[in-house]
Amino acid sequence: MxxxxxxxxxxxxxxxxxxxxxxxxxxxxxxxxxxxxxxxxxxxxxxxxxxxxxxxxxxxxxxxxxxxxxxxxxxxxxxxxxxxxxxxxxxxxEGLPHARFDATQRNYDYFIHTYKDPFLSHTSSLYLVNNLNLEAMKAATALLPRYSDYRSLCLAPAEHESTICHVTAARWLTDSRGDRLRFQIAANRYLSRMIRILVGQLLKVGSGTLSLGEFESYLSTENAPKHLSPAHPQGLYLSKVSYPYLDLPPRSAFSAPRESHTAPEWQPV
CATH class of the missing domain: 3.30.70.580 (Pseudouridine synthase I, catalytic domain, N-terminal subdomain)
Incomplete structure (x- = not known):
């Protein structure tokens, strides 16, 4: 059984x-x-x-x-x-459904705080950055569902039988003060370090060190980054796994890192 x-x-x-x-x-x-x-x-x-x-x-x-x-x-x-x-x-x-191979979609959240907070250090990634261009990050993120070959944005692409991933949704959210960010992405599958690499590149777009055109050239596989620097691991959460026969909501208490005793109200960028 x-x-x-x-x-x-x-x-x-x-x-x-x-x-x-x-x-x-x-x-x-x-x-x-x-x-x-x-x-x-x-x-x-x-x-x-x-x-x-x-x-x-x-x-x-x-x-x-x-x-x-x-x-x-x-x-x-x-x-x-x-x-x-x-x-x-x-x-x-019933039968022999498979926890890995039957999953049709996996959602991830990545949390960032831009000020030092000891109570977030294990549940969110600290990036001491100011004046990120959120509109540029939003524009870059909107490109993700348009492309499917992520070989340039993963570690060791040769280790994967395929580098094709179908991203169905991706967006950034921010809290009311603007000093916490949340990246959300949904896809059928991911490659090694892919989400953390994407976040790292999108932060470069926001800081102005990577242009929108350069980022899109990675997605179109015309170019590849010279250095792949994945974002810190502690901000990343696998937050939802969906099956054709099973679609349970996540437990809300584990859906996002808390701030004091109140979770922030997230607003789309």
Whole structure:
């Protein structure tokens, strides 16, 4: 029998989702915790990968078991997991749906604060920049759905069978004071470090060090950046994963980093 687990995690303490020989990944923690409960080795399949330090406010993995358990797995698993990993729902599935290959869209959010704030340091990326040209960033972002080959804006494109990604939506938002930014993107798939590289390039557009034409030349694969500098990992969240047969809303408490006790009101740029 196959189960889908709906989870969220704060990625600061992990080397990403996947197992690594050089550090602890979220997958390893979950497999070991499930193995203790089920008293047997466990292998799970996640809906994708996240880099070291990146968060997920919504993530799914699937697990196969011979027989359904006769206890409250949600309670037991949350009890043994560390505070930075939470299980929201456990869903019995008919047939053998695949947590990774069946996903049709993945949404990410990237959060930036432009002033030093110790309470945001693990949940948002600090960029001490002033007077970003948000209109130029908006114009550059509007180009993303028009192109599909992102080979120039990822690390190690040769490692991917295809560099084609279909971006369906992308935009910037800002808070009422203008000192926090939020980048949102939706696509069917992503390449290695693609979102963080995009954010880094869009910030260059906003600061005036990269022209709109140069940015578009990367998207059209006419040119490639001389240096790829991905934006900091702690601002990035996998925030929504959609399936043809499953479309759960993210848990609101994990959907955005908080400011004091009140989340900022985001407005489109």
């Amino acid at each position: 196959r189960y889908f687990f709906h989870i969220g995690y704060q990625g600061a303490n992990y080397k990403g989702w996947q197992r690594h020989p050089y550090g602890i990944g979220v997958q390893q923690v979950l497999e070991e915790s499930l193995g203790k409960i089920l008293k047997a080795p466990v292998a799970i399949v996640g809906c994708g990968r996240t880099d070291a330090g990146v968060h997920a406010s919504q993530f799914f993995f699937h697990l196969d078991v011979a027989e359904p358990w006769a206890f409250d797995m949600l309670f037991r698993l949350n009890k043994v997991l560390p505070p930075d990993i939470a299980v929201f729902d456990i869903l019995p599935m």
